[in-house]
Amino acid sequence: MSHLELRIEQDNYRIRIFGPLDLHHFQQAKEILQQQHFADDKAVAIDLSEVTHFDTAGAAFLRNLYHATKQTLKFENFRPEHKALFDLINQINLGKPHTKKSLAPWMKIVIRIGKATMDIWPTIFELISFMGRSWVALLKVLKRPSSLRFISITHHVEAIGINAVPIISLIAFVISIVLAYQGQVQLKPLGVKQYTVDLIAISVLREMGVLLTAIMIAGRSGSAFTAEIGTMKVRQEVDALRSTGFDPFELLILPRLIALVVALPLLTLLADLMGLFGGALISLSLIDMTVPEYLERVRQAATWQDFLVGMIKAPIFAFVIAEVGCMYGLKVSGSSESVGKETTNSVVKSIFLILILDGLFSIYFQKVGL
Amino acid sequence: MTTNTKKNKDIIISVKNIVNRFGKHMIHDGVSFDIIRGEILGIVGGSGSGKSVLLKTLVGLHHPNKGTVLINGKHIDNIASFESASLFGVLFQEGALFSSLTVEENITFLLREYTSLKENEQTELARLKLTLVGLEAETTSKYPAALSVGMAKRVALARALALDPLILFLDEPTSGLDPINANGFDELIGKLNGGLQLTVVMVTHDLNTLFNICTRVAVLVDKTIIIDTLPNLLKRDHPWIQEFFHGSRGQGALVAAQYYARETHGN
Numbered sequence: 001m002s003h004l005e006l007r008i009e010q011d012n013y014r015i016r017i018f019g020p021l022d023l024h025h026f027q028q029a030k031e032i033l034q035q036q037h038f039a040d041d042k043a044v045a046i047d048l049s050e051v052t053h054f055d056t057a058g059a060a061f062l063r064n065l066y067h068a069t070k071q072t073l074k075f076e077n078f079r080p081e082h083k084a085l086f087d088l089i090n091q092i093n094l095g096k097p098h099t100k101k102s103l104a105p106w107m108k109i110v111i112r113i114g115k116a117t118m119d120i121w122p123t124i125f126e127l128i129s130f131m132g133r134s135w136v137a138l139l140k141v142l143k144r145p146s147s148l149r150f151i152s153i154t155h156h157v158e159a160i161g162i163n164a165v166p167i168i169s170l171i172a173f174v175i176s177i178v179l180a181y182q183g184q185v186q187l188k189p190l191g192v193k194q195y196t197v198d199l200i201a202i203s204v205l206r207e208m209g210v211l212l213t214a215i216m217i218a219g220r221s222g223s224a225f226t227a228e229i230g231t232m233k234v235r236q237e238v239d240a241l242r243s244t245g246f247d248p249f250e251l252l253i254l255p256r257l258i259a260l261v262v263a264l265p266l267l268t269l270l271a272d273l274m275g276l277f278g279g280a281l282i283s284l285s286l287i288d289m290t291v292p293e294y295l296e297r298v299r300q301a302a303t304w305q306d307f308l309v310g311m312i313k314a315p316i317f318a319f320v321i322a323e324v325g326c327m328y329g330l331k332v333s334g335s336s337e338s339v340g341k342e343t344t345n346s347v348v349k350s351i352f353l354i355l356i357l358d359g360l361f362s363i364y365f366q367k368v369g370l
Numbered sequence: 371m372t373t374n375t376k377k378n379k380d381i382i383i384s385v386k387n388i389v390n391r392f393g394k395h396m397i398h399d400g401v402s403f404d405i406i407r408g409e410i411l412g413i414v415g416g417s418g419s420g421k422s423v424l425l426k427t428l429v430g431l432h433h434p435n436k437g438t439v440l441i442n443g444k445h446i447d448n449i450a451s452f453e454s455a456s457l458f459g460v461l462f463q464e465g466a467l468f469s470s471l472t473v474e475e476n477i478t479f480l481l482r483e484y485t486s487l488k489e490n491e492q493t494e495l496a497r498l499k500l501t502l503v504g505l506e507a508e509t510t511s512k513y514p515a516a517l518s519v520g521m522a523k524r525v526a527l528a529r530a531l532a533l534d535p536l537i538l539f540l541d542e543p544t545s546g547l548d549p550i551n552a553n554g555f556d557e558l559i560g561k562l563n564g565g566l567q568l569t570v571v572m573v574t575h576d577l578n579t580l581f582n583i584c585t586r587v588a589v590l591v592d593k594t595i596i597i598d599t600l601p602n603l604l605k606r607d608h609p610w611i612q613e614f615f616h617g618s619r620g621q622g623a624l625v626a627a628q629y630y631a632r633e634t635h636g637n
Contacts (some may be wrong), residue, residue: 022488022534023485023487023495023533023534024485026485026487026495027487027488027491028492030491034417055500055534055566056495056566057495057499060494060495060498084564085565085567086565088502089502089565092498092502094497094498293395307471334469334515334516335469335514335515336469336516337469337470337514359457370523
């Protein structure tokens with residue numbers, strides 16, 4: 001990079017440019033030249049003999065000058081290599097700039113809300129038809145059980161289930177400790193501290209265990225499904241499968257779906273146990289219970305029904321997470337940016353659906369008296 | 371003495387005794403050569419002969435086990451990041467355009483970072499570069515995912531040229547292009563080499579490109595390099611060189627080059 005100063009001297013109808021006329025002096029050259037004034041439209045000569053460094057920006061500068069000034073311009077003492085570059089740039093015919101009509105900010109907000117609203121129904125239909133296609137693939141496979149990808153399923157069970165054991169245990173344990181601690185703070189003054197155990201047992205078995213596990217797995221494995229399948233889509237692996245007569249539903253989606261439906265209830269069971277364990281720790285230390293007392297209290301407070309209400313939801317949540325994750329994976333198109341966008345979509349939508357379903361289940365179980 | 375200094379001034383890249391090995395596998399064993407200012411150098415070699423590793427070493431993306439690379443007299447490790455952008459541009463094989471930016475932003479991004487230009491001037495210069503490499507004005511607002519391979523390569527070339535570098539590195543510039551596009555690309559490189567006084571270093575398999583525009587060719591064989599002008603290389607009796615240039619494809623390219631020379635110099 002040259003440290004020379006750019007200098008422009010004007011002597012009547014003669015301009016001399018000294019120093020570098022390049023990308024880093026483009027702005028400066030423009031500003032200096034704006035201060036030059038010519039009274040009439042006599043031809044102006046531009047002497048370029050002292051230009052040290054010249055690049056495409058310099059050539060663009062001269063080109064603009066050439067086309068924008070009223071006066072006729074004459075370039076003098078052009079060095080041959082500079083002239084070659086100028087000729088190359090000058091012959092370019094820039095098309096009409098492609099300007100987009102920009103809207104008022106409030107209009108943009110209205111349009112975004114409108115688009116998002118219009119998008120709800122197509123997404124729901126898409127999800128339903130995707131689920132339908134998965135069922136068809138499942139039935140096809142069940143007709144020929146030998147075509148079930150058993151190794152693939154076990155691989156996914158390991159990735160989704162076994163590898164998630166530490167984090168699921170930790171979360172269930174910590175959350176139940178927090179819940180029990182807050183519970184006993186509120187219940188102790190009322191003299192019903194033993195109800196802390198009821199609080200833990202019922203909330204963990206019915207809601208917390210399965211919900212925490214499902215949300216965790218949506219973030220951990222649902223996103224992985226989208227990213228894996230999405231990257232395969234970008235790299236045309238999905239097309240390669242299709243072109244060789246394989247059904248991506250059978251090969252990519254079913255193994256993940258089955259593995260998740262197997263793994264999530266098991267993880268929920270683990271979360272339930274860890275939740276009760278966390279509750280026990282608080283009960284033993286803060287409300288002076290013994291282990292047999294705690295167990296007896298749990299047995300009285302929670303029924304098999306509470307446990308079943310939690311467990312029934314697990315495979316259904318698993319189904320939703322797997323379907324949403326895989327669907328957004330297949331929606332990826334073209335770029336790596338799209339992988340990121342669809343992964344975000346997948347996690348947000350599956351957690352949203354889980355919460356909505358959980359609410360509906362609560363109402364339903366209440367009505368049927370479970 | 372005077373001839374010596376003059377000679378040194380004409381050398382833009384000096385590669386000295388490069389050794390590259392991965393584990394026990396030796397790729398380059400003492401590769402040394404000079405690249406002369408303003409030339410178009412083609413680098414060829416069989417698969418796995420280390421062409422891409424050599425190119426990465428030249429631009430400082432790969433650190434050699436031994437040896438030095440001097441660009442414009444400066445050690446590659448001592449070149450600051452802002453300096454490297456105006457010293458050399460790289461066209462990666464797949465284009466490597468930033469997929470979250472539009473075509474135009476892919477170029478203005480560099481101008482915004484490294485120059486003091488105003489926004490409308492960045493846009494103006496970006497458009498100029500895009501038109502220079504042969505793109506239509508309406509492509510500027512598109513995203514890379516919407517471009518064909520040929521267009522993406524042209525945009526990548528415009529990005530490599532954004533800061534008017536002295537040297538242009540190309541990794542397989544014509545791979546994935548149809549013959550018409552590939553010829554167009556060769557012509558474009560030739561034109562830029564003449565107009566912008568660019569030094570061009572390219573890894574290529576395309577025999578037509580080698581015959582049409584390369585001033586000299588470097589052949590990577592036996593973990594070292596043989597560098598010479600094409601007519602001289604054709605006379606060498608190294609078996610790999612013989613097979614490469616005198617096979618049916620080589621002969622076809624030779625004939626094609628004669629047509630090419632007639633077409634481009636005729637006009």
